[in-house]
Amino acid sequence: MRRYFGRKLLIYLVTFFLAVTIDWLIPRLMPGDPIQNMLSRAALNANAAEVLYTYYTHAFQLDLPVWQQYLNFWNALFHGDLGISTYLFPTPVIRVIMDAVPYDLFLLLPAILLSWFAGNKFGAFAARTRRLDNTVLPIGYILTATPYMWLGILLAWVFGIVLRWFPIAGAYSYTMGPHLSWTFVGSVLQHWLLPFASLFLIFFGGWAIGMRNMIIYELEADYSHYLEALGAPRKLVRKYAFRNAILPQLTGLALQLGVIVAGALVTEVVFSYPGIGYLILAAIQNQDYFLVQGCFLFIIIGVLVANFLIDIAYVIVDPRTRRGMVGE
Amino acid sequence: MAKDADRKKRNEFLYFALRNNKLKIGALVVLLFVVLASVGPLLTEYSPRAYVGPLAAPPSSEFWFGTTTFGQDVFTQFVVGLRATFVVGAVGGGLATLIGMLVGFIAGYRGGMVDEGLNVLTNIVLVIPTFALLLIIAAYLKVRGIVTESVFIGFTAWPWAARAIRSQTLSLRSREFVDLARMSGMRPLRIIFTEIAPNMMSYLVMAFILQFGGAILIAATLDFIGLGPTTGMSLGLMMQYAVLWGALPLGIWWWFVPPGAAIAAIVGALYIMNVGLDEVFNPKLRET
Amino acid sequence: MSLRVEDLTVYYQTLRGDVRALECATFSLADGEIMGLAGESGCGKTTLANSLILLVPPMRHVAGRVLLDGRELPICDVEAMNRYRFKEISVIPQYAMNAMNPTRKIGRMAMELLRSRRIDAKRALPELERRLDLVELSHNVLKMYPIELSGGMKQRMVMVLSTLMDPSLLLADEITSALDVSTQKAVVKMLVGFRDREIVRSVIVITHDMSILYQIADSILIMYAGQLAEKGPTETIIHSPRHPYTKLLITSLPKVGVKHDETRLKGIPGKPPLLLDPPEGCRFRERCPVAFEACREVPPFLEIEPGHFVACWKETEPNA
Numbered sequence: 005m006r007r008y009f010g011r012k013l014l015i016y017l018v019t020f021f022l023a024v025t026i027d028w029l030i031p032r033l034m035p036g037d038p039i040q041n042m043l044s045r046a047a048l049n050a051n052a053a054e055v056l057y058t059y060y061t062h063a064f065q066l067d068l069p070v071w072q073q074y075l076n077f078w079n080a081l082f083h084g085d086l087g088i089s090t091y092l093f094p095t096p097v098i099r100v101i102m103d104a105v106p107y108d109l110f111l112l113l114p115a116i117l118l119s120w121f122a123g124n125k126f127g128a129f130a131a132r133t134r135r136l137d138n139t140v141l142p143i144g145y146i147l148t149a150t151p152y153m154w155l156g157i158l159l160a161w162v163f164g165i166v167l168r169w170f171p172i173a174g175a176y177s178y179t180m181g182p183h184l185s186w187t188f189v190g191s192v193l194q195h196w197l198l199p200f201a202s203l204f205l206i207f208f209g210g211w212a213i214g215m216r217n218m219i220i221y222e223l224e225a226d227y228s229h230y231l232e233a234l235g236a237p238r239k240l241v242r243k244y245a246f247r248n249a250i251l252p253q254l255t256g257l258a259l260q261l262g263v264i265v266a267g268a269l270v271t272e273v274v275f276s277y278p279g280i281g282y283l284i285l286a287a288i289q290n291q292d293y294f295l296v297q298g299c300f301l302f303i304i305i306g307v308l309v310a311n312f313l314i315d316i317a318y319v320i321v322d323p324r325t326r327r328g329m330v331g332e
Numbered sequence: 333m334a335k336d337a338d339r340k341k342r343n344e345f346l347y348f349a350l351r352n353n354k355l356k357i358g359a360l361v362v363l364l365f366v367v368l369a370s371v372g373p374l375l376t377e378y379s380p381r382a383y384v385g386p387l388a389a390p391p392s393s394e395f396w397f398g399t400t401t402f403g404q405d406v407f408t409q410f411v412v413g414l415r416a417t418f419v420v421g422a423v424g425g426g427l428a429t430l431i432g433m434l435v436g437f438i439a440g441y442r443g444g445m446v447d448e449g450l451n452v453l454t455n456i457v458l459v460i461p462t463f464a465l466l467l468i469i470a471a472y473l474k475v476r477g478i479v480t481e482s483v484f485i486g487f488t489a490w491p492w493a494a495r496a497i498r499s500q501t502l503s504l505r506s507r508e509f510v511d512l513a514r515m516s517g518m519r520p521l522r523i524i525f526t527e528i529a530p531n532m533m534s535y536l537v538m539a540f541i542l543q544f545g546g547a548i549l550i551a552a553t554l555d556f557i558g559l560g561p562t563t564g565m566s567l568g569l570m571m572q573y574a575v576l577w578g579a580l581p582l583g584i585w586w587w588f589v590p591p592g593a594a595i596a597a598i599v600g601a602l603y604i605m606n607v608g609l610d611e612v613f614n615p616k617l618r619e620t
Numbered sequence: 621m622s623l624r625v626e627d628l629t630v631y632y633q634t635l636r637g638d639v640r641a642l643e644c645a646t647f648s649l650a651d652g653e654i655m656g657l658a659g660e661s662g663c664g665k666t667t668l669a670n671s672l673i674l675l676v677p678p679m680r681h682v683a684g685r686v687l688l689d690g691r692e693l694p695i696c697d698v699e700a701m702n703r704y705r706f707k708e709i710s711v712i713p714q715y716a717m718n719a720m721n722p723t724r725k726i727g728r729m730a731m732e733l734l735r736s737r738r739i740d741a742k743r744a745l746p747e748l749e750r751r752l753d754l755v756e757l758s759h760n761v762l763k764m765y766p767i768e769l770s771g772g773m774k775q776r777m778v779m780v781l782s783t784l785m786d787p788s789l790l791l792a793d794e795i796t797s798a799l800d801v802s803t804q805k806a807v808v809k810m811l812v813g814f815r816d817r818e819i820v821r822s823v824i825v826i827t828h829d830m831s832i833l834y835q836i837a838d839s840i841l842i843m844y845a846g847q848l849a850e851k852g853p854t855e856t857i858i859h860s861p862r863h864p865y866t867k868l869l870i871t872s873l874p875k876v877g878v879k880h881d882e883t884r885l886k887g888i889p890g891k892p893p894l895l896l897d898p899p900e901g902c903r904f905r906e907r908c909p910v911a912f913e914a915c916r917e918v919p920p921f922l923e924i925e926p927g928h929f930v931a932c933w934k935e936t937e938p939n940a
Contacts, residue, residue: 015448019455026460033468141354142604149545149599151552153571154592161580161588172580230719231733233674234782235705240736244721251723270553274575285557288467296467307459323723323765351635 009316016312023304028077030300031293032070039064039090064088064294086301091292100295101280101302107175108279111196111272112264115203120257123211128246130212131219141216147209156202156274163198170198173276199275203268207260214256218249251322258314263307348612355608361601365594369418372411380409380565388584398586401577409565410590416566417548417595420482424547427486429540432493439494440501447498454491462488466559478561481554485547492546493539500535534613541606545599552595567591621689621788621821623649628684630671638680639895641667643846645684646921647929649789649822654815656833656854657826658869659843660892665826666714668843669791671695673711688789706737710787710820714794716778720766727762730781744784751780751819755810772803779810783819790820796832804832812836830873834858839927842866845892845903848921852928862924862935864908902931910934 039060043053061067064087065076080087086097130140164172176182177191222228222245231241269281276282280299287295349355378384385399392398397406439450466484473480554560555568574580574588626646632639642664649655657665667679675681675695686693688708694700713719721729730748734741749759755776766774775795783790792811796804814820825837833840834854841851842863850863861867868888890907893899899906901916908915914933921931930936 015452015455018452019459022452022456023459026456030468034471036471141607142600145603145607146596146600149549149603150596151549151568151592153553153556153568154588154595157571157575157580157588157592161583161585165580165583226713226715226718227721229674229715230713230778232676233705233711233713234733234737235702235707236733236736237702240732244724248721248723270556273557284463288463289558300463304459323767348635 012312012315016308020304020308023308024078024081024301025074027297027300027304028074030297034291034293036291039066081301086298087294089287089292089295089298091287091290091295097295097298100283101298104278104280104283107277108264108268108281111199111277111279112203112268115200115207115268116257116260116264119204119207120211120253120260123208124215124250124253126208127212127215127217128219128242128249131216131223137216140212144209144213144216147206148213150206150209151270152202152206152268153270153274155206156199156271159198159202160274171195172198175278195275195277199268199271199277202271202274211253211256215249215253218252219245222246222249251318254321255314255318258310258317261310263303263310345612349609352608352612354604355612358601358603358605358608361597362605365414365598366418368411369414372414373408376405376408376411378405378408380404380412388582391586397590398584400573400587401579401582401584406570406587406590409570410567410594412565413567413570413591414594416478416561416564417551417598419478420485420551420566421544421548423479423482424485424489424551425540425544427483428489428543428547429493429536431486431490432497432539432543433536435490435494436497437501440498441505443502450494450498454494457488458491463559466554470559475563476561477563478566481551481561482547485550489543489546489550493543496539497532497535500532504532534609538606538609538613541602541609545602548595548599552592567595621651622687623789623822624687625672626685626687628668628671628686629682630667630675631680631682632667633678633680634896637896640898641679641846641895642671644918644921645848647841647848647851649824651821652815653838654812654823654825654836655851656830656837656840657824657843658828658830658833658840659849660828662845662892662895663843664846665843666793667846669711669793669824669826672789673701673705673709673791674698675701706782706787707785708787709789709791710782710785711791712775712778712782712793712795714797714826716795717771717774717798719778720774720781722766725763725765726769726777730762730784733781734784739785748780748784751784754813754817755780756806772799772807775799775803775807776810779807779814783814786819788821790814790823791826792823793826794828795825796827796829808832808836830858830869842869845898846895847903847918848929848931849904850928850930850932851921852925856925856928862928862930863932864910864934865904868909902933 039057043056043060048056065073068076084098086101089095089097089100092100126140127144130137130144160172163169171177171194173195175192175195176188177195180188180191182188223241225245225248228241228245231244268279269284271277272279272282273285280302284296284299287293287299381404383403384405385395385403387399387403388401389395389399389403395405395407397410400406400409435450435454439447439454462484465488469480469484470476551560551566552568552571555566556572558572560566560568568591570591571588574584579585579587625648628642628645629640630642632641645664645668657668659665670679671681672686672693672695676698681696686695688704693704693709720726724732731741731745734744748762752759752761757773757776757780761769761773761777769777775798779795795811796807799807811823811825815823825833827833830840837854839851839853840857842849842857842865844865850857850861850866852861857866858870861870865888872887888907893903893906901918902908902911905911905915912934914937917933919931919933919936921929922936923929924935
C-alpha cells in the first residue's frame with residue numbers, strides 16, 4: 005500500500021511541478037508589458053511614467069534574469085505570496101483571491117452537496133420502474149445538457165425581471181456594507197438564491213443520470229441475483245445496489261469539490277457574483293496577469309489536492325482497489 | 333467466414349437501431365436542427381449584424397425571431413450561429429476524439445512506461461486551466477475564427493476520451509481473442525486495427541457523440557465570456573450580446589431564449605441518442 | 621420431501637420472439653435423492669433450475685406445474701415464492717464466484733441476509749460456524765471480503781450460505797466447472813456429506829461433467845435442446861443408455877486407460893438447434909443416427925423400465 009501511494013504522490017508532485025511552471029509562464033508569454041498596461045491607465049506625463057516604470061519593473065522583479073524570477077516565484081509560493089495585483093494595485097493577489105473565495109464556497113458548497121444528495125436519491129428512485137425511468141431520463145439529460153449561462157439568464161429574467169422576486173446582481177444589496185444584522189443576511193440570501201438555483205438544477209440532472217445508470221448496472225449484477233434467489237426483500241437488494249453504485253459517484257463529487265476554487269465562472273458573470281470566476285474574468289479584461297496567474301495557481305493546487313484525497317478515500321471505501329494495488 | 337459474422341452483427345445492430353425510441357427521437361431532433369442550420373441562412377436575405385429593422389421588436393411575421401436592441405434580425409443571427417455551433421461540435425469534437433483515441437489506444441495497449449508517460453501528459457492537460465492557454469492565444473491572435481476555436485477545444489478536451497478509451501482498451505486487451513492474435517504473431521499495430529478497434533467501434537461512436545456535445549457546450553461558454561471567435565456569429569455570442577446590451581432589463585427575451593434553448597435541445601438530444609446507442613450495442617440493456 | 625415436475629414449459633421473451641428453452645419437462649425426485657442434470661451448454665439445465673426458484677423476466681411460464689411434497693409451488697408469483705426460497709428450496713448458482721457483494725464483509729452480508737429474512741441471526745451464528753468447519757473454511761472468512769478468497773473458497777462459502785436453512789431441495793448449478801480437479805473432488809464430497817447429514821434432503825446437480833455424476837448421483841437426467849431425453853439410475857444411464865443422444869454422449873467421453881491413437885475420440889457431428897425457432901418434433905432428429913419419420917412428432921417421456929424414462933420413438937415404438 006505504501007508503494008502505491010508513494011508512486012501516486014510522485015506522479016502528483018511531477019504534475020504539480022510542471023503545471024505550476026506553465027502557470028508561471030503565463031504572464032511572461034503575454035504580448036505587451038503588464039507594467040506598461042498598468043501605467044497607461046493612469047494618465048501620467050512622460051517623465052513621471054518613465055520613473056514609475058523603472059520603479060514598478062523593479063518592484064515586480066521584472067528586471068531580474070528569468071531564471072532568478074522563476075526561483076523567486078517558487079520561494080514566494082511557499083511563503084504564500086502570489087505577488088501584487090496590477091488591476092487592484094496595491095492589494096496583494098492572495099488578499100484579492102481570499103476575499104473572493106468565501107463567496108464561491110457559499111455559492112458552490114451547498115449547490116454541489118445538495119444536488120449530489122438529491123440527484124443520487126432521485127436517480128436511484130427513477131430506476132425502480134421502467135415507466136418512471138422513461139419520463140425521468142430525458143429530463144435529466146436535458147438538464148445536464150443545459151448551458152449554465154442560459155439557465156442563469158432564464159432564471160434571472162423570469163424571477164428577477166418579470167416577477168421581480170429576486171435581485172440579479174451582486175452578492176448583497178449595493179446599499180449595504182457587510183455587517184452583522186438580519187437585513188444583511190436576508191439580502192445575502194436573496195442575492196444567493198438565483199445563482200444557486202441555476203447551478204443546482206444542472207448539477208442535479210448530472211447526478212441523477214449518473215446514479216440511474218450505475219444503479220441499473222448494479223441491479224443486474226450477480227450478487228443482486230443471488231440475493232433475489234435466496235428470497236431477500238427488494239429493500240436489501242436495493243440497499244446493496246445503492247451502496248455500490250454510490251462509489252463512483254463519490255469520485256465525481258470529490259472532483260467537483262476540487263474544482264470549487266475555480267468558481268462557477270459563467271454563472272458568476274451573469275449574476276455579477278463576486279467569486280473567483282468573476283475575478284478571473286475581470287483580471288483578463290484588465291490584463292492583470294499576475295492576478296490571473298494567482299487564480300490559476302489556486303485552482304491547480306485545489307484540483308491536485310482534491311484528486312489525491314479522492315484516491316485515498318476510494319481505497320478506504322472500496323475494498324476491491326486494495327487488491328489491485330499489488331500490481332497488474 | 334469472419335466477414336459473414338461481421339455482416340450479421342451489423343444487420344443485428346441496424347435491426348435494433350431502427351427500433352430504439354431514444355435513438356430515433358434524439359436523431360430526429362438533431363437532424364431538425366441540422367436542416368435548420370443548412371437551410372435557414374437561405375431563407376433570410378439579411379446578414380447577422382446588419383441593421384435591418386425596428387429596434388427591439390418582438391417576433392412578427394416579418395422578423396420571425398424579432399430584432400435586437402440595434403434592429404438586427406435575430407432569426408438570421410440564430411441560423412448563422414447554429415451553423416457555427418455544428419462546425420465547432422464536429423471539428424472540435426472530432427479532433428478531441430481522434431487525439432483521445434490515439435493516446436488511449438497506445439497507453440492501454442502498450443502499458444508500462446509508455447502508459448505512465450501518457451498518463452502524466454493526460455493529467456497535465458487536465459489540470460491546466462484551459463482559460464490560461466486561451467488567454468495567451470487570445471492575446472496573440474487578435475483575429476480568431478471558428479476553426480481556431482475548434483482546434484483549441486480539440487486539443488484541450490481529449491483527456492476524457494483518452495481515459496475512457498484507455499480503460500476500454502485495457503479490458504479488451506486481456507480478452508482471449510487478442511491473446512490469440514498475439515500468439516499467432518500479428519504485429520501490434522495490425523492487432524489494434526483488426527481485432528481491438530472493431531470491438532471498440534461502438535464505444536468510439538459513443539465517445540464521439542459525447543465529445544460533439546461537450547464541444548458545443550464549451551464553445552458556448554467561451555463565446556459568452558468573449559474568448560471565442562472574433563468574426564462570425566454563434567449562439568454563445570448571441571447570448572453575450574443580449575446580456576451586454578440590456579436584453580434582460582428590457583425584456584428582449586426573443587434574443588436570449590432561442591440560442592440557449594437550441595443548445596440544450598441539441599446537446600440533450602445527443603446525450604439521449606447515446607443512451608439509445610448503448611442499448612443497441614449492449615444486448616443486456618435492451619427492453620423486452 | 622418429494623418433488624414432482626409436470627409438463628413444465630418455460631420460454632425466454634426476446635425482441636425477436638420466444639426462445640423455447642424448456643419444453644414439457646416431467647420428472648420426479650424422491651427424498652434423499654441426488655439427481656444429476658446433464659447436457660450440452662444451452663440445453664436448458666439452468667433454465668430448469670431457475671424456473672424452480674427464480675422465474676423472472678425475461679423468463680415466461682407457459683405451461684406446467686411443480687409440486688413440492690404434494691403442494692403446488694407458486695413459481696410464477698415472485699412474491700409468493702419468497703416463502704420457499706432459502707428455507708425450502710435453495711440454489712448454489714453458476715456464478716457463485718461473483719455471488720457475494722464485493723464491498724461487504726462476508727459475515728456482515730450473511731447476518732444482513734438472515735435478518736432481512738426474519739431469521740434470528742445471533743442464534744444462527746454458531747450453526748454457521750459449524751458449517752464452515754464442515755467445508756474446512758476458517759471462521760475468519762466471515763471477517764473478509766470476497767475478493768480475499770480463492771475460487772474454491774468462495775464456492776464453499778456460497779455452499780454454506782445457500783444451505784444454512786437446511787432446504788429440502790438444493791439446486792447445485794455447475795459447482796465444479798471453475799475448479800481444479802482436486803478441489804472438485806473435495807467440493808462434491810462435501811455436497812454428498814450435506815445430503816448424508818440431512819442438511820439438505822435432495823439435490824439436483826447440474827453439470828456437463830458426467831464423471832462427477834458417476835461419482836455422486838443416484839440418478840441422471842439427460843437434456844437436449846430444451847427437451848428431456850432420458851432419465852434413469854446412474855448405473856443404467858452410464859452403462860446401458862437407451863436414448864441415441866445419451867449413447868453418443870457416453871461413448872464420446874474419454875476413458876481412462878484407453879489409448880486414443882488406437883480408438884479415435886468421437887464427437888457428435890453437428891450442432892444443437894437454435895431454440896428461437898426449433899424444429900418440430902424431436903429436436904435431436906437432425907443429428908440422430910437412427911431417426912425416422914415418426915420423429916417428426918415429439919416423442920413422449922415414457923417409463924420403459926421402473927425408474928427409467930426415455931423420449932425416443934425408436935425405443936418406445938420401434939415398429940411405428
